[in-house]
Amino acid sequence: MAWWKTWVTRLASRIWFRLALFTVGAIAVVLIAWLLGPYLPSVLSADLGQDSVGTILEIMATSMLAVTTFSLTAMISAYSAAARATTPRATQLLIDDPTSQNALSTFLGAFVFSIVGIVALGLEAFGDEARAVLFIASLIMIAIVVGTLLRWIHHLTGFGRVPDTIDRVERAATQAACDYARAPRFGGSQEREPAAGVTEIRAGRPGCVTGIAMESLQEWADRADARVHVDVLPGRTVGQGQCLGRVESDSSVSEADLGHLCEAFLIEDHRTYEQDPRLGFVALAEIGSRALSPSTNDPGTAIEALNAIERTFTHVLTAQPDTDVPYPRVHVPAPNLGDLIEDALRPVARDGAPLVEIGLRVQRVLEHLLALAEPRDVAVFVGASERAERRALDGLVDAGDRELVQRAAREARAVAD
16 A cells, blocks of 8 residues: 555556546446436437438547557657667656557547447437437547647657657656755655664565655554664665665564565566656666767767756756655665766766767766765766766877867866865
8 A cells, every 4th residue: 555656646647547538438428418318408309410420420430440550550669769769768758658648548539439429329219319419529529639639740740759758858867866856865864873683674576676655664663663774775676585674673573564664665677767866867878878879870969968967967956955854763875976977977978988079078067067066076076077087088099189078177177176
């Protein structure tokens, strides 16, 4: 039960869930028309002529099946193109795209509505008044389909393209990173060494930690008058039996309680963007790194990825941390800013070392971030600048290019003085 909010949120982003809502709505419209038909005013029983309701529904059923097939093909092609041109880590963001999901669900829902309506028209109990109601509902459905189709056609012009994928990854990275900046310990207390006699919480399965239910840990710690020390953060890969955290308590902890505490750590097969601030930076770095591969050779896309990384870090460095500690009995280590910087810049600086424009852009990004960094974080950015400079100097052949990168690195680090 600790993750019911997460499951509900994910449920709303599933295509089949929206289709189920459309199906229920279609059946409800037909049932309302059938049940209320005898009680509706006789003015609704006008002759619609040539069985226009059935004709409209048949045309809609045929066309919506074709449109749905086309839309599904376009979506799969966009997923494949994004995975090849950017990174497979971006595919889950495209799958969760609300516009494409709404389009596919609307087209499938219109198809189901047509089928249900055609079946209903074959019933003898479906009178003229009910047919009139179904005719009005069909016109409304046509308007919805046309509006959705126009929006979907416009959406397809950029869906899955490299700029669109970078923007989606940047938004996801910014959301997770800003949540981390505002609450680096997810609302828990600062980590400290527990007293002797702790009990370890061990993983029940291998996988990747994608979330921590802080509220569940706090509630149990309040009841047991204990403290929970979290050892792994979202994004960490764990093996079966590996320690997830430790319980500091004066009394023994039962196996049932350990099982309950283990459930507070959500372990899945793949990383997600929800509570993992590093995944967004990893994905942006992969986009830049893949653009620098010999088969692609697209430094412009790598520079766009670096620009997105800079914007995301800017949000992190300017976010105001929340001083409230709603979960004081849960001690959580804060993510290391140095790890975030290495995740974001190391792949691009490594693969772009032979290109002077990449070396210059990395130093400019660090210069801008150094101007925003707190004094305690300056050394982290200076170290990243020095490592990027060494990589660039090792990769560049031309003396002039080397001098440009050295000058840019000196200017970047001068901001820290």
